[in-house]
Amino acid sequence: MSSDAPSTPPLRLPPAVRRPRLGVLISGGGTTLLNLQDEIDAGRLDAEIVAVTASRADAVGLARAKQRGLPVADPADKPAGVGLSEHVFGYLRDHRVDLVCLAGFLSLLHIPEDHRGRVLNIHPSLLPAFGGLGMYGNRVHRAVLESGVRVSGCTVHLADEAYDTGPILVQRCCPVETDDTADSLKRRVWEQEKTAFPDAIRLVAGGRHRLEGRRLVRA
Numbered sequence: 001m002s003s004d005a006p007s008t009p010p011l012r013l014p015p016a017v018r019r020p021r022l023g024v025l026i027s028g029g030g031t032t033l034l035n036l037q038d039e040i041d042a043g044r045l046d047a048e049i050v051a052v053t054a055s056r057a058d059a060v061g062l063a064r065a066k067q068r069g070l071p072v073a074d075p076a077d078k079p080a081g082v083g084l085s086e087h088v089f090g091y092l093r094d095h096r097v098d099l100v101c102l103a104g105f106l107s108l109l110h111i112p113e114d115h116r117g118r119v120l121n122i123h124p125s126l127l128p129a130f131g132g133l134g135m136y137g138n139r140v141h142r143a144v145l146e147s148g149v150r151v152s153g154c155t156v157h158l159a160d161e162a163y164d165t166g167p168i169l170v171q172r173c174c175p176v177e178t179d180d181t182a183d184s185l186k187r188r189v190w191e192q193e194k195t196a197f198p199d200a201i202r203l204v205a206g207g208r209h210r211l212e213g214r215r216l217v218r219a
């Protein structure tokens with residue numbers, strides 16, 4: 001059967017970059033963003049956060065980022081009639097961002113050609129399970145508990161055109177305990193998220209891997 005639908009070329013990882021300039025996109029508390037800055041300050045992650053913005057003007061993390069001295073663009077400055085993705089990628093381009101980190105960013109992004117393969121997302125489950133539309137924050141942990149699985153964790157993946165379907169870069173797992181609540185599971189998964197995102201940034205910036213279809217392999 002033939003289709004006239006335009007096919008999107010497969011994602012490719014970018015070339016190595018010694019000290020990546022990071023753009024970080026948030027929607028909520030900014031804990032993931034501040035953890036990245038903590039890792040940089042501790043000398044464990046050789047990177048620089050050069051641009052931060054959010055999908056919503058009331059994201060608490062924006063104030064926390066400003067307090068920390070990070071460069072923040074106010075989402076309220078988006079002109080009416082300009083799409084969120086167009087506005088966000090214009091800002092990231094202006095700041096010559098190498099890698100874009102979706103750190104609890106809750107909107108679907110339309111990723112332009114010059115940023116394909118450079119956008120990383122962290123998700124608090126072991127994808128491909130418990131991902132997709134409606135799966136964010138504690139909703140993920142509640143779905144995990146209701147399913148009865150005994151292991152959960154987090155995934156850092158390259159963002160493609162859809163929610164949570166891009167090639168997987170890093171996964172970390174942890175047990176699901178029989179007396180867990182969504183909050184206790186969230187805390188255990190977060191302990192894994194703290195190192196998974198920096199690991200994925202180092203992996204992509206290192207330039208020593210490539211994608212073979214969806215599979216990450218040594219270059």
Ligand SMILES: Nc1nc2c(c(=O)[nH]1)N[C@@H](CN(C=O)c1ccc(C(=O)N[C@@H](CCC(=O)O)C(=O)O)cc1)CN2
Binds near residue numbers: 105107134
């Ligand atoms: N092009 C891509 N954009 C985004 C990706 C991606 O992989 N490709 N990942 C998401 C992050 N994500 C989980 O990791 C996620 C975020 C939000 C939702 C969701 O259902 N959102 C609601 C709106 C919620 C709100 O604004 O409060 C919705 O779309 O109706 C699902 C998954 C980031 N973007």
Ligand SMILES: NCC(=O)N[C@@H]1O[C@H](COP(=O)([O-])[O-])[C@@H](O)[C@H]1O
Binds near residue numbers: 027032033123124193
């Ligand atoms: N589907 C995306 C998703 O659920 N992301 C999750 O939201 C939290 C963001 O917290 P923060 O806003 O305090 O950094 C993080 O746990 C992240 O994995």
